[in-house]
Amino acid sequence: MPDTAPRKMSRIQQRNRHRILDAALDVFSKHGYRGATLDQIAAASGMSKPNILYYFEGKEAIHVALLSALMSEWLAPLETMDAQGDPVSEILGYVERKMEMSRAYPRESRLFANEIIQGAPRMKPHLERDLKPLFDANCAVIQEWIDAGRLPTLDPQHLIMSIWAMTQHYADFEAQVQVLMPGDDDSWDRANAHVTGMFRTLLTSNTAD
Amino acid sequence: MPDTAPRKMSRIQQRNRHRILDAALDVFSKHGYRGATLDQIAAASGMSKPNILYYFEGKEAIHVALLSALMSEWLAPLETMDAQGDPVSEILGYVERKMEMSRAYPRESRLFANEIIQGAPRMKPHLERDLKPLFDANCAVIQEWIDAGRLPTLDPQHLIMSIWAMTQHYADFEAQVQVLMPGDDDSWDRANAHVTGMFRTLLTSNTAD
DNA sequence: CATATTTTTTACCATTTGGTAAAGACACGA
């Protein structure tokens, strides 16, 4: 049972588990959990289906392994907001990191998006345990900044929602974006400029309190 | 073949087709195209599977019928932007209508979201034909307003993207929103206030041109 | 080299799923 082995994975095990997860990320992000089949994952990874089941207990185990492994990387940019720093540049930095993640890891973004849209049936506990505290902490920091008069009055929770909504939109709804704004090579630069510009305006506007 | 019959559907046909489509909207929006099964749709509509296939040619036909029927309603709020009106209130009105649609029709929103995330395999032609021209027309109107100095300089295409991203986020990622901002009865009011406030700020900010 | 262990393949299986054929049940006008 290499899957649950506590330690010591052989080279082959590591390489093959990695290949499987990479193929699975492709397939799951493209078709969703139920839309993905073990045969597709097998084909994409260049391995046979039973061989895949030698490394993972089943389809769901692959999905869970993927989500768990990605969760930490995915949350990383949220961990870096520093209450001591300058509010505007801290938040704009966060926006930029999230945009960069959408650009560099669209598969990961869509994997999560698929899961969430369908009600997060397999991920809700993870969200509660890992995401929620981080979210709350960041909201608290932003609220402090607002209370200190260093940011205009706005709703921290919904501000973060907005950042997620806008940054992830470019990865998750890429098919739509491609139809509406085709071709552009500098598409990502323009998107970046728009999004950061938008939040800069928002964060530096005079509070009509 | 009631499915392709040009005219004259009996009462029963109309009622049953409607029941099927409503059940299918439930199931497709919850599980995506491949995740949904005819048996689920049958159960949800209180009809037998073969009876469903008496009204529709197959699973895909139901999905297509749903998407086609919804497309027009879904695009409606985009049609109403008036070049003669006041730019800020026209755009904010659009934002509010989209927020209201997310609140009132989350199933429809998620049906589209599922389709788009997975690459719009069945809807891309519709997007090209129906959505793209509307999108372009609205971008042109906004560009005119900007050229006339009635709006700050910003990218019309990405502005519309932003509106979609933020408004739809509340419907499509509801599971996540629920985890992070649980309970609130006035949740929608706060979301509404935040989103409209955000775009108002953006649209009325002094251009640092 | 011989043995023990890990990895991969071949050949299956049970269930689910989209779909069909054909017989009934039902509605309704003559």
Added chain:
DNA sequence: TCGTGTCTTTACCAAATGGTAAAAAATATG
């Protein structure tokens, strides 16, 4: 009441899909 067309059910089916058993192949270890 009978017949005709509409609607619904029962009983299936072939393909796809997640998964297993066990043998064969490869790899490590003494």
